[in-house]
Amino acid sequence: DPTDPACFEPYIGPIPMVAHLHGGETPSAFDGGPDAWYTKGGRGFGVLKGPAFVTKRFTYPNEQEAATLWYHDHALGQTRTNVFSGLAGFYLLRDWAKEPVNLPGGPADCKRRPGDKDDDDDSDDKGHRSGRDGKSDDGHGEREHRRARACPYEREIVIQDRIFDTNSQLYFPDGSNPDDPRQPPNPDVHPFWIPEFAGNVIVVNGKTWPFLEVEPRRYRFRLLNGSNARPYRLRIQNTATNALLPIWQIGTDGGLLNAPVQVINPPDGPGLIVAPGERADVIVDFAGLKPGEILRVLNNLAEPFAPVDPATTGQIMELRVVKARGKDRSFDPAEDGAVLRSAEHRIPSLDPMDTHIDQTRLLTLNGIPGPGGPLAILLNNSTWLGQTELGMPIPGSERIGGADDPRLPWTTELPQVGATEVWRFANLTAGGHPLHIHLVQFQVLDRTPFDPACYRAVYNAAFAGSVFAPGDGPPNDYAVPNADGEIGGNPAVPTGCITGEPRPPAPWERGWKDTGRAPPNFITRFAVRFAPTDLPSVGAPPCPLGNVLLEHPYAVPCVPQAGSNLFPFDPTAGLDVKKDAFGFPGGPGYVWHCHILDHEDNEMMRAMFIRP
Structure with missing residues (x-):
């Protein structure tokens, strides 16, 4: 509440934090999302909790393929300083049988x-x-x-x-030292935020x-x-x-x-x-x-x-x-x-030439300029809460997880469990962004060079009055497909804006990824499957619908399809679910964001909820 006098006093209470297992296939109650933070209490404060908090005790199934995972703090607006302070570590999954x-x-x-x-x-x-x-x-x-x-x-x-400062202590530039040249570029708006820490x-x-x-x-x-x-x-x-x-x-x-x-x-x-x-x-x-x-x-x-x-x-x-x-x-x-x-454990191809694609999304990466530098960088021109400047939800969005807490975001990314989608990212900013999607691994398909200025003219013209509205979401209804059949609320990219042939990923990128680079002046494509990685994409019968591991365990291996849940938990269980069919509590859903922590802490993150 900005009218509360306490909001004008420095916060001196315990630090909010929550652990996220980066790359983990986990129930959303244990995913460590940005609104699931909590504090230890003390210093005259009770235990504070975020609007998506479910529990302090997380259970990780650890049933996914062996991989190099890591864990780190993910508290909303606090991630960059908490990780900077040391809250990160490796989490290795091994499977010597494979x-x-x-x-x-x-x-x-x-x-x-x-x-x-x-x-x-x-x-x-x-x-x-x-x-x-x-x-x-x-x-x-x-x-x-x-x-x-x-x-x-x-x-x-x-x-x-x-x-490090002269006392060998960690030093994070936050505008409090007037002699530091690394000052926040827009102190009247963000008195302690810098666009990128270096x-x-x-x-x-x-x-x-x-x-x-x-x-x-x-x-x-x-x-x-x-x-x-x-x-x-x-x-x-x-x-x-x-x-x-x-x-x-x-x-x-x-x-x-x-x-x-x-x-x-x-x-x-x-x-x-x-x-x-x-x-x-x-x-x-x-x-x-x-x-x-x-x-x-x-x-x-x-x-x-x-x-x-x-x-x-x-x-x-x-x-x-x-x-x-x-x-x-x-x-x-x-x-x-x-x-x-081995042959039976090879990575399946998610290329649209090889497998069925249920949905394609066209999403933009947008820079919001300020007088001294960027005010924010956004995903699909949308803030974390998914509301316009007037507080209205983005057309085509839903409030996540069965909750009606106004502090929780409106969600536009609502994929179906088991589905395979193609996400296209048109980077309209001047820099590259490592994009991270929670819950799943994806495959980088290609990067196509394009002219951002050419597309921006078409894009801006689609807004009311042909004027770009910073932070108000895409120009059109998110759920209505464009001329190319893509949802996301953005006009199709004209052929004339494409400046070269698609470039395939480097050979060392052709594996499962949960964080992928979207460089400037390119449209980057990810193939995202909302299912575990150790399942085929062709050459097997389609998976039954529902919770396959509970209801049809002998059907595996099978090819995931929209509506088939192959996780050992129910990723569609919202905050209104006390326990899913596997015995895990429901949660707030998942997120996707830029993994430049300074960007993620300042709106470059969106909620994602998995539908049955």
Whole structure:
């Protein structure tokens, strides 16, 4: 209530937060959506709860395919500062029955060798040093910590950029320091919001510019870009010869690729691009290097808001070669015919040429200019609440989850469980955006170059009075298809605005993704299936309707269709459902958003509710 005097006083209570399992197939009550936040209480405050709060205790089914997931805070308007403060971590799902057991660090690679000490030995001479102080820091529980030291050939690496003050404390520019040039561009509107945070220090697993000792053999690195806004283009360079080491990608956000793909082909490879929220599961082979040689992981991807200084933000970490402890028996991605998935577990194609598409959406990415810079960047010209400036719901939207709380958003993305859709994103902004969809994994189909100014003329003309209405939603009713049969409320893109042929995703992007890049001057297409990833898209009977795992378990494997729920919970259960058929509480639904945290915290996020 803006008339409440308390709204003009600084908040000094406990910090709101809620955990989101990024990439997880989870009931919406446990998804950690932005309105499901709560506080610990204390400091004279009781326990505060968001309008979509259901419970503090989350249950994750963990029945999806093995993948590199991660968890982080997702509180509305607070995500950028909570994640910046450290509320993030890896969450690895394994399934050695379907993964090659000889991946570096895997069970076949880590069998005890003659003379090896027992994995439970606590002596300090089993592993390699990592960090800045020479102490081992694997970031796991004690048993996993000992296992990783005994067989340290699989490592999780989260890369983030930070700023520290002169007391070595984390520093986030918020307009409170008049001497800081990184001021909010529109202080009269957003007194403490900056469009994109860019740090001048790189931290890896919480340490500034650390080192890792590696043997001359293959390693599996699970890479995560945990930065607020900065993307990276990574290379591994020998400091003595300047030679680049090949990087073989074996997995994306949602699990393993069908086969390994070489990302860098020295000496002129493009490097491994990882946007905020994206993960890359890679193998790097240090064979042939001698003890004492040093390599550096480098970054050369500059953005207007995030320049790269070769001496600071251009360097990620150092890799120091040490003596080998034994023979390398691990999976070789460079071997001819190397595969990661067996024939029965290959990634199904969601290409419209191969499978049925139930719905196509055309959605815009819109920048809202202000006097000093952007005021906000929006999805489909819609704010989080999904209301116009006059407080009216966007035409074609519904209030989510059976709730009537006015603090909850109006929802336009209402896909049907089991359906396969194509989402097209016309980027009308000047920058790229890593787009994340909760609950599901998708496939990047292509990116088609187009002229934003050409389409903007058609787009603006569709608004009342032919004048763009910032934040009021799309110009037309969301649910009414355009001339190309696309819903979303936006006019079809004229052929004359297309400036080139569709560009397929890079080979290392052709797997399951939950976060995908939508660059400027392109229309990006995702194929989104509202079903688990381990189901076929062709070659099997259609799945029955309803809760298949409860009512028709012997029908699996089958091809998901609209109305068939293959999750081990009911994603259509709203806040008005005490328990779904699987025993889980109903929830507020899901969201999709830009994973530049500064954008997500300032309206670039929309609700999504799954229909039966």
